[in-house]
Amino acid sequence: MAFALALLGIAIGLLAALLVTHFMTSLLYGVSANDPAIFIGASLFLTVVALLASYIPSRRATNVDPTVSLRYE
Numbered sequence: 001m002a003f004a005l006a007l008l009g010i011a012i013g014l015l016a017a018l019l020v021t022h023f024m025t026s027l028l029y030g031v032s033a034n035d036p037a038i039f040i041g042a043s044l045f046l047t048v049v050a051l052l053a054s055y056i057p058s059r060r061a062t063n064v065d066p067t068v069s070l071r072y073e
Contacts, residue, residue: 002050003051006051010046010050013046
């Protein structure tokens with residue numbers, strides 16, 4: 001579920017970035033506004049960060065005994 005949300009957020013972010021590039025061209029130096037390497041690199045980086053952010057808590061949750069967590073509440 002977390003991966004699907006991360007992909008949805010990245011897709012929305014890419015769409016917004018593509019729409020805003022026309023207005024941002026005067027602020028960019030050394031790269032074009034539609035540089036595919038930048039878009040792909042940023043998307044891959046954010047995907048890895050989202051996967052790590054969701055993997056660590058889920059890995060920790062699988063190590064907890066269900067009976068202990070149910071008795072706690």
